[in-house]
Amino acid sequence: MSNVRTLDRQQVVTDRGGSLQRRTPGEWVLFAVAIAAGIAIFAPFGLIILNAFKSTQDYSSNGPLAFPSSFSLQAFLDYLGRVNYGQALWNSIAVSVLVAAIAVVLSLISAYPLGIGRVKVSGIVLAVLLIATMLPHEALIYPLFYGAQATGTFNTIWSVVIVFSVLQAAYGTYLISSVMGAIPKELIEAAQLDGASRWQILWRILVPILRPSLSVLVVFFFIWTWNEFYIPVVLLSDQSSQTIPIALSTLRGQHNIDITVLNAGSLLSLLPTLVFFLLFQRTLVRGVAAGAVK
Amino acid sequence: MSNGLAPKLRRPSGYWLYLLPIFIGFLAVVGIPFGMNIYYSLFRWKGGTAPMRWNGLNNYVQLFEDVEFWTSLRNSIFMVVAIVVIPTAIGLLLAALLTETIGRRFGPRIASFLRATYYLPQILPIAVAGFMWSWILDPSNGAINTFLQSLGADGPDWLGNPDLAIYAVMLMLIWLQIGYPLVIFMAALSRVDPELYEAAALDGAGKWRQVLAISLPTIRPEIFIVVLTATVAALKVFAPILILTGGGPEGSTVVPSYYAYRNFFELSQVGYGSTISTVMALVIFAIAALMLWWQRRQEAQ
Numbered sequence: 001m002s003n004v005r006t007l008d009r010q011q012v013v014t015d016r017g018g019s020l021q022r023r024t025p026g027e028w029v030l031f032a033v034a035i036a037a038g039i040a041i042f043a044p045f046g047l048i049i050l051n052a053f054k055s056t057q058d059y060s061s062n063g064p065l066a067f068p069s070s071f072s073l074q075a076f077l078d079y080l081g082r083v084n085y086g087q088a089l090w091n092s093i094a095v096s097v098l099v100a101a102i103a104v105v106l107s108l109i110s111a112y113p114l115g116i117g118r119v120k121v122s123g124i125v126l127a128v129l130l131i132a133t134m135l136p137h138e139a140l141i142y143p144l145f146y147g148a149q150a151t152g153t154f155n156t157i158w159s160v161v162i163v164f165s166v167l168q169a170a171y172g173t174y175l176i177s178s179v180m181g182a183i184p185k186e187l188i189e190a191a192q193l194d195g196a197s198r199w200q201i202l203w204r205i206l207v208p209i210l211r212p213s214l215s216v217l218v219v220f221f222f223i224w225t226w227n228e229f230y231i232p233v234v235l236l237s238d239q240s241s242q243t244i245p246i247a248l249s250t251l252r253g254q255h256n257i258d259i260t261v262l263n264a265g266s267l268l269s270l271l272p273t274l275v276f277f278l279l280f281q282r283t284l285v286r287g288v289a290a291g292a293v294k
Numbered sequence: 295m296s297n298g299l300a301p302k303l304r305r306p307s308g309y310w311l312y313l314l315p316i317f318i319g320f321l322a323v324v325g326i327p328f329g330m331n332i333y334y335s336l337f338r339w340k341g342g343t344a345p346m347r348w349n350g351l352n353n354y355v356q357l358f359e360d361v362e363f364w365t366s367l368r369n370s371i372f373m374v375v376a377i378v379v380i381p382t383a384i385g386l387l388l389a390a391l392l393t394e395t396i397g398r399r400f401g402p403r404i405a406s407f408l409r410a411t412y413y414l415p416q417i418l419p420i421a422v423a424g425f426m427w428s429w430i431l432d433p434s435n436g437a438i439n440t441f442l443q444s445l446g447a448d449g450p451d452w453l454g455n456p457d458l459a460i461y462a463v464m465l466m467l468i469w470l471q472i473g474y475p476l477v478i479f480m481a482a483l484s485r486v487d488p489e490l491y492e493a494a495a496l497d498g499a500g501k502w503r504q505v506l507a508i509s510l511p512t513i514r515p516e517i518f519i520v521v522l523t524a525t526v527a528a529l530k531v532f533a534p535i536l537i538l539t540g541g542g543p544e545g546s547t548v549v550p551s552y553y554a555y556r557n558f559f560e561l562s563q564v565g566y567g568s569t570i571s572t573v574m575a576l577v578i579f580a581i582a583a584l585m586l587w588w589q590r591r592q593e594a595q
Contacts, residue, residue, distance in 0.1 A: 023399055030395045037388065038411040041469060044426050045414070047437050064429075064437045065444070110316035113309035125313070132324045134578055136530045138554040138571040142334065142341070142564055143327035166319035173316060198308060227419040229533040230551070234559065245421035252425075252537055259429055266429075269422045277417050281410055284417065288477045 048270075052076070052263040059260050075264035082261070084239055085268060088247035091236075092226055092272070095157050095164075095243055100221040102165040104214055107172025112202050114173065115180025116188060126177065129170040137230040148235050155238040163231055168221045179213045180206065216287035219280050226273065244269050328575070334568035341564035353569035363570065366548045369460060370529055373549060376464035377471050377528035382520055384468075385475030388412065390505055392476075393483045409480060413473035420470070424537030427466040428453070431538075456546035459539050463547055466534060475520045482513035522585050529578050550574045 023031075051064055055072040062069060079085070114122045144163060145154070153159035183206070191201050207214070229245055236242045242250070248269045251257055277284065335353055337346040357363050397405035415423065430437045431452040439449030452462040486509055494504045510517075532551040535541060541548040541556065548556075550570060557567030 027395055027399050030391055031400055034388070034391055034396050034408055038408050041412055041415065041472070044430055044437075044469070047430065048426055060435070063440045064435060065440055106316055106319065109312050113312045117309040117312075119309050119313075129316075129320070131579065132320065134526050134582055135324065135328065136551055136571060136574050136578060138532075138551045138558075138567075139331050139575040140324065140327040141555075141571075142558050142568060143330040144323070145558075146330075147322075147327065162319075163323050166316070166323040169316060170320065170324070223417055227417075227421075229419070229421050230555075233536075245419040248419075248425060249421045249537060259432070259435065262425055262429055266422050266425045269425075270418055273417055273419060273422075277414065285409070285413065285477055288413075288474065288481075 045270075048263050048267050051260055052267045054260050056258045056260055059258070064259075075258065075260035076268065078258065078261045079265040079268060082251065082257075083247045083265065085244075085247070087240060088242050088244045089272065091157055091241060092243040095160055096222045096225045098157075098161045099164045099168060099225040100218045102161070103168035103172055103221045104218050106165060106169035107176050107217065108202070108207070108210070108214065110169065110173040111176035111180055112198075112206070115177030116183070116201075116206070122177075126174055129174050132167070132170040133174070141231060141234055144231065145234050154235060155241050157236070157241055159235045160228075160232050160243075163235075164225050164228060168224065172217050172221070175217065176210065176213060179210060183209060216283055219283045220287055223273070223276065223284075226276075244272065331568045332572050334565055335572045337565040339565040340562045341558070344562075346565075349565060353566050354573070356566070357569050357573060362545060362548060363550070363553065365545060366550045366553045369547060369549050370531075372460050372464060373467065373528040373531045374525060376467040377531070378521055378524040380464075380468050381471040382475050382517065382524070384472055385479055385520070386510075386517075388472070389476050389479035389483055390509060393480055409477060412476050415470045416473040418470070420533040421537060423466065423470055424534050427469075427534075428538050431462050431466075453539055454543055456544045459543055459547050463534055463538055466538065467531070471524070474524070478516050478520055479513055482516040483509060486512050518585075518589050522582065525585070526578055526582060529574065529581070 047064065050067070051059060052075055053071055053073070054062075054068045055070070055074055058069050058072070113119045114125060119125075144159070148154040148159040151159075153162070187205065188201060191205050196204065226243070227245065228243075229249075232243055232246050233249060236246055239247065239250075248265050251262065251265060334346075336349060336351070338349045338353075339346040392405045392408055396408065433439055433449065433451040433454060436449075436452075438452070442449040450458055453459050490508050491504050494508060499507065530551055531549050532555065535547055535549050535552045536555070539547040541552050551574070554567045554570040554574070557563040557570060561567075
C-alpha cells in the first residue's frame with residue numbers, strides 16, 4: 001500500500017489529474033464516504049426546497065419525502081401575507097451594510113495607534129477588546145434594551161446598527177492591529193520623512209496594504225450581522241424594523257401555520273444568504289482558512 | 295484632512311484621537327451596560343419603573359442553590375460536545391479525507407466543491423436553521439420520522455421527549471458546526487510538506503500513523519483556535535434553544551443564555567436574570583483564560 005502510494009504521488013506530480021486509472025477500491029470507498037457526508041449535510045436544504053412548492057393537501061396526503069404532485073406557489077403567498085418580507089429584506093440589507101461599513105472603518109482607525117503607534121496601553125486595550133468579543137450577549141441585553149428605549153432607538157434599526165458596529169469593531173480592531181504589526185516600520189518612517197501626516201499615512205499607505213484583510217472583514221461583518229439573533233430579537237419587536245431572521249422567528253409558536261408555509265418562509269429567508277455565499281464563497285473560505293475569523 | 299491639522303496630529307498625543315471613537319462606543323455598548331448588569335444583579339427588581347430592592351449577594355446565593363441553573367450548566371456541557379468535541383473530531387477526519395484522498399486522487403475541484411457543501415450550514419442564519427430543523431424533527435409529519443415510517447419503524451418525539459430533546463438539538467448543532475473546523479483544518483493541512491508523508495511511508499508508517507505523527511502536530515495551533523472559539527460559542531448558544539424547544543420539554547433543554555432571557559423578558563425577574571448573565575460572563579472569561587494559559591504553557595515546553 002505504502003509503495004503504491006509513493007508511486008502514485010510521483011505520478012501526480014508529473015501528470016496532474018492523470019492518475020485516474022490507479023485509484024484503489026479503498027479510495028473509492030473513502031470517496032463514497034465523502035459524497036455521502038455531502039449529501040447528508042445538503043439534505044435539509046433539499047427537503048426545504050422540495051416542500052416549499054407543495055400545496056397543503058399535497059403535503060398532508062403524500063408526506064414530506066414525495067415530489068410535489070403539482071408546482072404550487074401558495075405557501076410563498078401565505079408567508080408573504082403574514083410577514084412583510086420586502087421590509088425585512090430592506091432592514092437586513094440596511095443594517096448589515098451600515099454595520100459592515102462603520103465597523104471596518106472603526107476597526108481601521110482604532111487599530112492604527114495600537115498596531116502602528118504602539119501606544120503604551122496597547123496590550124491592555126487589546127485585551128479589553130478581546131474580552132468584549134467573548135462577553136455573552138445576555139450580560140448586555142437588559143441595559144441595552146433599557147438604553148435603546150431611553151434614547152428612542154428601540155424598534156428602529158439604529159439600535160442594532162450602533163451595538164453591532166461596536167461589537168464587530170472590537171473584533172476587527174484586534175485583528176487589524178495584529179496585521180498592522182507585521183508591516184515593516186521602514187515604510188512608515190519613509191512616509192514620515194516625505195512629510196506625510198499620520199492621517200495621510202493611514203489612508204494612502206496602510207489602507208492599500210491592508211485591503212485584502214479589510215475586504216475579508218467587510219464580508220464577515222456583513223454576514224455575522226445579517227445572522228445575529230439575540231440582540232435583534234429583543235431590540236426589534238416591531239415588524240417595521242425587523243430583520244429577516246427575526247421576522248421568520250415571529251412565526252414561532254403559531255400553531256395554525258401550515259408546514260409548507262414554514263418551509264417557504266425558511267427558503268425565502270435563506271435565499272439572500274445563499275446568493276451572498278455564492279458571490280463571496282472564495283472570500284469567506286479564504287477568510288476562515290487564514291484563521292482570520294472565528 | 296487639511297495640511298493645517300497635520301502638525302497637530304504628529305504630536306505623540308495625537309494618537310489618542312484615533313482611540314476616541316472606539317472608546318466612546320465601547321463605553322456605551324459594552325462597558326456601561328455590563329457594569330449596569332452587575333449592578334442590577336444585586337437587586338430584586340421586576341424591571342422598568344418597578345422599585346429596585348437591595349438584595350446584596352442573595353441572588354448569587356439563590357443561583358447557587360437553583361436546580362434549574364445547574365441543569366442549564368449541565369446542558370452547556372452537552373452544547374460543548376455538540377459544538378466543540380464532535381465537529382472538531384469529524385472536521386479533522388473530513389479535512390484529512392478531502393485533502394489527502396479526494397484532493398490528490400480525485401481532483402481538487404471535487405474537494406473544493408465538497409468543502410463548500412460542508413461549509414454551507416455555517417452561513418445560514420441560526421434562526422432559519424432552527425426553523426428548518428423544528429420541521430425535520432417534527433414527530434408526526436417531519437422528514438426524519440416519515441423516513442423511519444417508510445422503513446417500518448416508529449420514530450420518537452424528538453423534541454417532545456425530555457430524555458431525547460437535548461440530543462435532537464445537538465444533532466442540529468453538529469450539522470451546523472462541521473464546516474468551520476473543516477475549512478480551517480484543510481487550510482492548515484496544506485502547510486504539511488508532502489515529503490514528510492513520503493518519508494514516513496518509506497519507514498513503513500501506515501496512513502493512521504502518518505496522520506497522528508505528522509498532520510496533528512503541524513495543525514495544533516489551528517486546533518487550539520477552533521477549540522477556544524467554539525467553546526466560547528457553545529457557552530453562548532441561544533437561538534437554537536429558543537426556536538427548537540423553548541427550553542422544554544420539562545426544562546430539559548434550558549441553557550444559561552436562555553434561562554437569563556426568560557428571567558429578563560418572561561418572568562420579570564431582571565435582578566436574577568442579571569445574576570445569571572454576570573455569572574456566565576465570568577465562567578466564559580475563566581474558561582477562556584484557562585485555555586489561553588494552558589496553551590502558553592504548552593508552547594513554552
